[in-house]
Amino acid sequence: MAGDRLEVLNALDVAKTQWYHFTAIVVAGMGFFTDAYDLFCISLVTKLLGRLYYTVPNATNPGTLPPNVSAAVNGVAFCGTLSGQLFFGWLGDKMGRKSVYGMTLMLMVVCSLASGLSFGHEAKGVMATLCFFRFWLGFGIGGDYPLSATIMSEYANKKTRGAFIAAVFAMQGFGNLTGGIFSIIVSAAFKARYPAPAYDVNAAASLVPQADYVWRIILMFGSLPAILTYYWRMKMPETARYTALVAKNAKQAATDMAKVLQVELVDEQEKVDKITSKSSNEFGLFSREFLKRHGLHLLGTTTTWFLLDITFYSQNLFQKDIFSSIGWLPKAKTMSALEEVFKVARAQTLIALCGTVPGYWFTVAFIDTVGRFAIQLMGFFMMTVFMFALAIPYNHWTKHENRIGFIIMYGLTFFFANFGPNATTFVVPAEIFPARLRSTCHGISAAAGKAGAIVGAFGFLYLAQSKNPSEVDAGYSTGIGVRDSLMILGGICALGFFFTFLVPESKGRSLEEMSGENEEDGEETEQYDNRTVPV
Numbered sequence: 001m002a003g004d005r006l007e008v009l010n011a012l013d014v015a016k017t018q019w020y021h022f023t024a025i026v027v028a029g030m031g032f033f034t035d036a037y038d039l040f041c042i043s044l045v046t047k048l049l050g051r052l053y054y055t056v057p058n059a060t061n062p063g064t065l066p067p068n069v070s071a072a073v074n075g076v077a078f079c080g081t082l083s084g085q086l087f088f089g090w091l092g093d094k095m096g097r098k099s100v101y102g103m104t105l106m107l108m109v110v111c112s113l114a115s116g117l118s119f120g121h122e123a124k125g126v127m128a129t130l131c132f133f134r135f136w137l138g139f140g141i142g143g144d145y146p147l148s149a150t151i152m153s154e155y156a157n158k159k160t161r162g163a164f165i166a167a168v169f170a171m172q173g174f175g176n177l178t179g180g181i182f183s184i185i186v187s188a189a190f191k192a193r194y195p196a197p198a199y200d201v202n203a204a205a206s207l208v209p210q211a212d213y214v215w216r217i218i219l220m221f222g223s224l225p226a227i228l229t230y231y232w233r234m235k236m237p238e239t240a241r242y243t244a245l246v247a248k249n250a251k252q253a254a255t256d257m258a259k260v261l262q263v264e265l266v267d268e269q270e271k272v273d274k275i276t277s278k279s280s281n282e283f284g285l286f287s288r289e290f291l292k293r294h295g296l297h298l299l300g301t302t303t304t305w306f307l308l309d310i311t312f313y314s315q316n317l318f319q320k321d322i323f324s325s326i327g328w329l330p331k332a333k334t335m336s337a338l339e340e341v342f343k344v345a346r347a348q349t350l351i352a353l354c355g356t357v358p359g360y361w362f363t364v365a366f367i368d369t370v371g372r373f374a375i376q377l378m379g380f381f382m383m384t385v386f387m388f389a390l391a392i393p394y395n396h397w398t399k400h401e402n403r404i405g406f407i408i409m410y411g412l413t414f415f416f417a418n419f420g421p422n423a424t425t426f427v428v429p430a431e432i433f434p435a436r437l438r439s440t441c442h443g444i445s446a447a448a449g450k451a452g453a454i455v456g457a458f459g460f461l462y463l464a465q466s467k468n469p470s471e472v473d474a475g476y477s478t479g480i481g482v483r484d485s486l487m488i489l490g491g492i493c494a495l496g497f498f499f500t501f502l503v504p505e506s507k508g509r510s511l512e513e514m515s516g517e518n519e520e521d522g523e524e525t526e527q528y529d530n531r532t533v534p535v
Helices: 007-014 019-040 042-054 067-095 095-115 123-155 161-193 211-220 223-235 240-246 252-262 267-275 287-324 335-369 374-393 402-417 419-429 435-463 471-475 482-502 510-517
Strands: 525-528 531-534
Touching: 007 240, 007 252, 007 435, 019 042, 019 067, 019 123, 019 161, 019 223, 042 067, 042 161, 042 211, 042 335, 067 123, 067 435, 095 123, 095 211, 095 223, 123 161, 123 240, 123 419, 123 435, 161 211, 161 335, 161 419, 211 335, 211 402, 240 252, 240 267, 240 435, 252 267, 252 482, 287 402, 287 419, 287 435, 287 482, 335 374, 335 402, 374 402, 374 419, 374 482, 402 419, 402 525, 419 525, 435 482, 435 510
Parallel strands: none
Antiparallel strands: 525 531
8 A cells, every 4th residue: 555655645644733724724614604604593583584574463472484484494595505515515526626615605605695685575575585595505505515524634634634624614613603692792782772662462562673684684794704715715725635636637736735735745647647547446426336335334424414413403493492482581472573583592692602612622622532433422322311311301391490400401412412423424424435526425425414404494393383372372383392302303313323333433544545545456445343444
C-alpha cells in the first residue's frame, strides 16, 4: 500500500492542525448555521401564522394552522432538502465539490429572503408562496450537507478529522440557538412598540397589524450569515482528493495543497494514473462490487439517519406543544400573538442552550478518542432510556411540582441526540466511501435522514393533531398524546441502536484505507466486527 500512497494525500493526513482547518470549519459551518436557522425557525412562527391568517372572529380560541397547512409549512423544506441532497450530492462527484458549493449558498440566500416576502390576497395565497420558496430554500440547504461534509473530510488530517467534520455540523446548534434568540428580540421589540391585550373572543384584540412583519423578519434574517461567507467559500481550492483521484490531475492537486499546507509537494501523475486505472477502483454505485464492499455500510448510514431524524425533527417541531401540555407555556387565549411568539422562542432557546449546543461540542471533543461507533451507540441507547423514562410515568411529570424535572430530562434527549447519532450520522458517510462516490453516498444517506424528517413533519405531526377540545383549549395539539408520542419515538431510537452495528468505525484511519482506493493489486479486505480492515 505504501508504494501507491500519494504524497499530497499523505501530507493532508499527517498535517498538524493549522489555520486553514479552522477557516474551512467556519466557512463550511456557516452554511450549517444557516441551514439550522432556516429549518427550525419556522416552528417558532407557525402559531403566529395561525393567528394572522386562520383566526375566525368571535372564536373561543386563537387561530391555529389547519393540519394540512401546518404539515405543509413545516415539511415542505424537508422535501426540498431531500431533493437537494440527492442532486447536489451527485453533482459534487461529477463537477467537483467547489464548482457547485457557491450555487447552494446563493440559492439559500435568495429563497430565505423570498420566504419573508411571501404574498397573496388571502391566507391560501400567502401559504402557497411561502411553501414554494421554502421548498427551494430546502433544495439549497440539501446541497450543503454532502458538499460541506465531503470538503471537510477531504481537507482534514486523519487524527482529528472526526472533530473537524463534527465542528462543521455543530454550527447547527448555534443556528438553532440564534433562531430562538433573534425571535425573542424581534417579538419583544414589536410587543414593546405595539402593545396588544391578551386574546379574547375578538381575534383582532390580540393582534396588531405590524405583527405580520415579525414572522417575515425572522425568516429573512437567515440570509445574512450565508451572504457573509459566500466570498470565502468561493476562494477555497478544490480538494486534493477530488482533483487527484477523480479529476486525475496530480499537478493541480499538488499546486493547490502546497499553497494550503505551505509545503513543497511533487507532481505524481504516474502514481495517480496507476491508482485510478485499477479495475478495483472503477466500480460504480449500482455495481456488484460496490454492493460487496459498501452495501451494508450504505444500508447502515441510511437507516440510522432515517430513524434518528424521525425523532429529532419531530421533537423540534412539536416541542412547543409539549411545553403547553405540561403547563410550561400558558394557554394561548391568555396571551397576545406577539407574547406567544416570545414565550415559545424563549422555551425553545432554553432547550437549545442547555441540551442541543453542549451535545454537539461533546461530540467534537470526544469523537476522535471514543470513536464514531461508540458515540452513536451510546446516543441511541440514552435517547431510548430518556424517552421511555418520560413516557411511562407521564402522569407523574405533568404535576406542577415535577415539571422542571420533565424539562431537564426532555433536554437530555436532545443532548444525547447531538452527543450521539445526530452528529455521527453526518460524519461517517463522509469518510467510508470512495472519493468518486463520496458526495453521492453522503447525499443518499442524508436524504434518507430527511425522509425521516418528512415522516415526522407530514406523518407523525399530522397524526398527532388533536380533536379533543380541552387539549386545543390548552394550546396543545397532539391528539395521540405526548405519552404515546414519546413511546413511539423511544421505540424508533431503539431500532437505531441495533442498525448502528452495520456502521464501520473510521477513527484514526485514512479515507483511502477505509474505501480501499490505495489497495495493491491482489490485496484483499476482510470484514469482521463491523469494520473493513486490510489484511
